[in-house]
Amino acid sequence: MTEAEARAALIERRDALRAEDRLDEEGRKPVVLDQESVGRLSRMDAMQVQAMARALEQRRAAERARIDAALKRLDEGDWGWCVICGEAIAPPRLAHDPSVTHCIKCAA
Template sequence: MDEAQRHALHAQLFERREALRQLLIGSAESVERMEIDNSCQSQLSRVEAQQGREMDRAIRARWERERARVEGALRRMENDEYGDCFVCGEPIPLRRLQNDPSVTRCVECAES
């Protein structure tokens, strides 16, 4: 991987980290509004409200996991440890990294 490709992947990771940060901020605000709305209005049943909260928690958890993967990839870039498979140590193909720059395994190791 050359320097331009590495820079492009870094920019992609940085943009995704910012997008996830914004999603998480918006999600937290949405949950707060939902709790206020639910206490003021009795339109939604408790079961529906609980389902909504659980779905929000699951989505937030997924975003948090993705943010952790992105942060890890950015740290590996800073430490010159980026782009090699955690399992076999071989370089991860550039196309795979371009598709998801936070991956930590080559295709073969990911499938095993």
């Protein structure tokens, strides 16, 4: 994977994560307590859906942070090198996930 391909893949994934955030906005809204229109179990289900949506949002935020860090490494010429040992990260590993920061040896 070339640096240009990595940059394009990272930007595409970051944009997809932002789109997913916009789609999940409804699920993260507060659950209104209205026992007349929504039963207790339905409200509990809604609260569980809300908690799952927030957890997904947090995971997407963490992935966006990894992507932004990878783009910064690309800009600085450090992309593709392990941040621990300084060795090159295997091309298949980078092709699978261009945001990785560790070679397979250090990741283990």
